[in-house]
Structure formats: structure tokens, C-alpha cells
Amino acid sequence: MKKNILLLWLLLGVILPKEATAHYTRGFENGDKDKGKTMTVVIDAGHGGKDPGALGKKVYEKDVTLAVALKVGKLIEENCPDVKVIYTRQTDVFVELNERSEIANRNKADLFISIHCNASKNKTSEGAETYTLGMHKTQDNLDVAMRENASILKETNHQAKYQQFDPYNVVSYIRLSNFQSSYQEQSLDLAAKIQKQFAERVKRKDRGVKQSGFLVLWKTAMPSVLIEIGFISNAQEEAYLMGESGQNYVASGIYRAFKEYKEEIYAKK
Template sequence: MKKVWIDGGHGGKDPGAVGNGLKEKDIALRISQGVKQRLEAEYEGVQVQLSRSTDVFLELKERTYAANKAGADLLVSIHCNAGGGEGGFESFRYTSASSASRSLSLQNVLHTEIMAALKPYNVRDRGQKAANLHMVRESKMPAVLTENLFIDVASDAAKLKRQDVIDALITGHVVGIAKYLGLKQKEGKSMDKERDINVVSPWAASAWEAATKQGYFDGSRPGAAITREEMAVVIMRMESKK
């Protein structure tokens, strides 16, 4: 049984970064809970433990002590960023050469899979970095800290308010961890959920409703791919309304 420790940053009296109607502690907890649920539901032989499963405050040393005592095989500390101008995603490992190889291997696969999951959303890749951060320094197992977009950058905050982007962040963490540990997917489980083309995505609902009311679409198959001939019809309808 592989043991995974997921650390949702901040919590309780410590909100972390705040901006654009968001708190870092809330995003970190949502992603942490999602990673636990997905990993245990979709993969064999894995147990996921969380530093916190509710909105509580924990000192950094409490988090790493618990992870070390549990004998976890890896640790991922989940955060959001602030003050980054253009925003984006980045990940951190510890600077020490003695722990670099194992943590770098985890960072390589985790960073790659998260960025792959975020590709449809045009998230800037700020790169893989090393820093003297408590969560990656004091953990005895391979450890990576992820900075999942910028709370105080409007474009990133808009993405973090979308459930599909949160789901993408969860998926990237899950796939990266599973690949690093060599986990076997449970029979009948798939990371790729089949899309119901007749159901509009929540993030597009208002725009879809407005477009259908304007007559650009007939209201059917909101999730279907569009052909060039269908696009031509839409363009001509838009031209006729000018």
C-alpha cells in the first residue's frame, strides 16, 4: 500500500493569499480533497492522508511531523500564488543535493502532468524551481510544493473560480502522483470522463443561453464539436444581425 500525504496550505486563521474574492486556503483545500477522492477511487493500492480536511490552522512543523510519522511515500503541498504579474503555475522542490534526485523525479512528472491538464486554459508555465521552503525541506520523503495560479492576478483568479479549471488541477496532481508511484488504475475506472454533448458546461451556461436567444445556435448539442460549415452558418447569422 502506497501512502500519499497531501498538504492543503494555510487554513483557519491563516487565509494565505487573498484577492479577487478568493482565499488561498479555500482553493488549496478543494484541490486537496479532490486529489484524495480521485486517487483512492480510481487507483489500487494507495492511501491518501491529508494535513487538514477542514478549515483549521496547523503550524508548518505539525504538518511535516505528521507526514514523516505516517511514513508517507511522497508529499505534495498545495498552494496558490500571489504577486506574479502575468500569473501562471510553478512547482518547488528543496535545494539540497542529497534529496534532489528523488524530489526532482517527482517534480518532473507532477509538473508535466499538471501543465498538460491546464493546456486548454492557456495557463503560463513559470517552470520547475528549487527553494528553501519548510514543507519540502523538513519532509523525509520526496516532496514537491505546487503553486496553482495567482489569486491576485485577475485572469488567473477568473480561472480559479471555474470548476473545470479546479478539476483540471486535481487531474494533473492525480495523474502525476499515480505515474510517479506506478499505481494501477482500478478496472472500469478512467480519468477521462465521457462528455454528454447535450449538457452545457456550467462555466458556459450564460453565454450559451444568450447566443441561443440571439439565434446564433438552435439550442441543441452545446457540447458538440463545430464543423467549418456550421461555423459559416453562425457567421452569416451574426452578419445578418448587424
């Protein structure tokens, strides 16, 4: 099976886009950083505007992701004065997937963190998981990416923008898996730190670090992760994620993982 997939990759002959191979200077050395800022992080609240994302019984994914994203950003701004925080959205507006990664690239960000909520036909599914860009290993991983990538269907001229990518065609995901990020190791490191916080401090079920073909991560030229903070299809988790306390706990877990990652980078300098 693996040989067949590799052969298909070669036959498809995908060419890496310029954005995916760009190499900005990382490790807090960018010459054009704002004065006093040594690092830039982009916080991406999934969905928004005409794209509600997953639907719970009482809440839309877009509203939970925005609330948590703003809380994560605020924690970083209050506790890490040397870090510049940029949001892909701060209100209920629709932002195209490629524009989200472009915001990070234009600002030469050092990290890209995309926040989402999960959903499943199995109403008992629960827990948090963090993704990096890569080849899915299970159907569940592929299903999550398909649901999140379906946002492009709300965009105009999406086929041209995403090189004929079909969010419901598995071949598109095999092609996308060819785009291996230069920052895969750092992305996996941050993802592991996030999951550790969720399990040990936030006390959420740890669904692990995973990989799949997320378009929002495709062209980011920096370490990037997509976090599924919980299932709003599960009534108990929906209530937790709707509540101020639950959102604060989740945001603090992401913040602590970010801070640990940042401190390790400093220590290597």
C-alpha cells in the first residue's frame, strides 16, 4: 500500500508553491520586527462570518474559536511583552483560508496557531487533538481535514486559488501531503506541548498529536499547528466550551504550551 501511495505521489508530480519553500529568518532574528518585539505569533480563530463551522445544539464553532483565540492572544500580550500578537480575525467576519496563511507570511510570523472545534456523528466523542500538516493515518483524521477544508466552498474561484483542490477527494489529500514543511519538527514539538497541557493541566481527554491535510497550514512558512479543542457535537463538551471557565482553561493551556516552546527557543540561542 505504501509503495502504491509513493508511486501516486511521483505520478502526480506536484510542484511546491513559492510560499511553501520560503525561508524567513526565524528564532527571533527578523530585522523588521517591531521595536521591542522579538517574536511574532499569529492566532487564527477558525471559520467566521458566513462560515459557521461545526454546529452544536446551542453554539457555532466560529463563536467558540473566536472567544478562545482572543483569550489566548490576551494572555500572551499580558505576560510576554516581547511578543507581537496578530489575529486573523477579531470579530465575526469571513476570512478565506489562503488569506489566513498570507497574514502570517506577510508579517513574517514565528508561529501560526489555528483554533477549531471538532464534531462527530458519534455524540460521545470527546477530547482535544492537535494537528500538523502531513499525510493522514486514519479515516478519522481525514474526516476532520475534509470538514475544515470545506470552508473553501464558500469562497469565490476556489478551484483556481487552491490548484483544483477538492476537499472531498482523497487524491487531493495525497497531493497535499507532498508539501512537507521545513518546520515540521518545530510544529510537532509545539503540538506535543499543547497536548501535554490539555491532558495534565486542563484535564481534557488527550486524543494526541496527529497529521492531516489542512489547507490553512499548507502555505505557512513557519511552525504551524491546528488545534481541535473539543467536540461541540458532544453536549457535555459543548457546554464546557461555551462557558467562560472552560474557555479560560483551554486558552491557558494553549498559552502555557506556547510559553514553554518560546522559552526553549530562547535557551538554544
